[in-house]
Amino acid sequence: AQTVTQSQPEMSVQEAETVTLSCTYDTSENNYYLFWYKQPPSRQMILVIRQEAYKQQNATENRFSVNFQKAAKSFSLKISDSQLGDTAMYFCALNAGNNRKLIWGLGTSLAVNP
Amino acid sequence: EAGVAQSPRYKIIEKRQSVAFWCNPISGHATLYWYQQILGQGPKLLIQFQNNGVVDDSQLPKDRFSAERLKGVDSTLKIQPAKLEDSAVYLCASRPQGGAGELFFGEGSRLTVL
Numbered sequence: 728a729q730t731v732t733q734s735q736p737e738m739s740v741q742e743a744e745t746v747t748l749s750c751t752y753d754t755s756e757n758n759y760y761l762f763w764y765k766q767p768p769s770r771q772m773i774l775v776i777r778q779e780a781y782k783q784q785n786a787t788e789n790r791f792s793v794n795f796q797k798a799a800k801s802f803s804l805k806i807s808d809s810q811l812g813d814t815a816m817y818f819c820a821l822n823a824g825n826n827r828k829l830i831w832g833l834g835t836s837l838a839v840n841p
Numbered sequence: 842e843a844g845v846a847q848s849p850r851y852k853i854i855e856k857r858q859s860v861a862f863w864c865n866p867i868s869g870h871a872t873l874y875w876y877q878q879i880l881g882q883g884p885k886l887l888i889q890f891q892n893n894g895v896v897d898d899s900q901l902p903k904d905r906f907s908a909e910r911l912k913g914v915d916s917t918l919k920i921q922p923a924k925l926e927d928s929a930v931y932l933c934a935s936r937p938q939g940g941a942g943e944l945f946f947g948e949g950s951r952l953t954v955l
Contacts, residue, residue: 760941760942760943762941762943770948771946771947771948771949772884772932772934772946772949773946774943774944774945777941777943779941818883818884822941822942822943828886828889828897829886829942829944831883831884832883833882833883834882834883
């Protein structure tokens with residue numbers, strides 16, 4: 728079975744600091760994709776960053792980067808220079824196999840404090 | 842490019858009443874998803890369409906929920922009769938053919954059942 732685990736239900740960080748959100752997953756597939764989605768309060772779910780399993784290089788998108796450890800099945804999200812607008816729920820998701828069904832973690836609620 | 846459109850944004854009904862939600866995916870996206878997201882939880886897949894065919898509806902409570910995508914474009918999700926536990930945000934998402942499998946979400950329809 729494919730699973731995604733986010734072990735931190737809630738986190739907080741001071742504005743301008745760096746925070747890392749954890750995600751571990753399990754799949755028997757060799758080819759898969761991993762995603763981090765952001766859902767601000769009462770707002771739309773948007774894609775933050777994605778990682779292809781066959782790429783060794785960690786994905787980066789401006790202040791957002793991942794630490795992808797394939798052997799450990801770990802996919803953490805690092806947010807640098809945190810901003811108040813980063814306050815949101817963050818979901819880790821796995822897309823593996825032919826059915827194209829996303830497996831979701833339970834989410835981490837991140838609060839950026841001024 | 843227009844995003845995923847959903848309506849209504851908010852709906853309040855009494856239990857045992859019926860409700861319908863509409864979704865128009867991004868143009869050209871063959872795959873459409875309906876998710877249920879209860880407050881504080883991750884999205885739960887209700888149904889996945891590929892064009893106008895159902896790919897996965899294993900978690901759709903078929904005694905009260907129904908969905909259709911007759912022409913392979915827009916879709917309607919209906920609940921009849923509603924229960925208190927149906928209070929949630931109903932998210933519609935679409936995905937282009939191929940690619941990494943990332944989903945594009947609408948703003949959601951928030952349902953409150955009293």
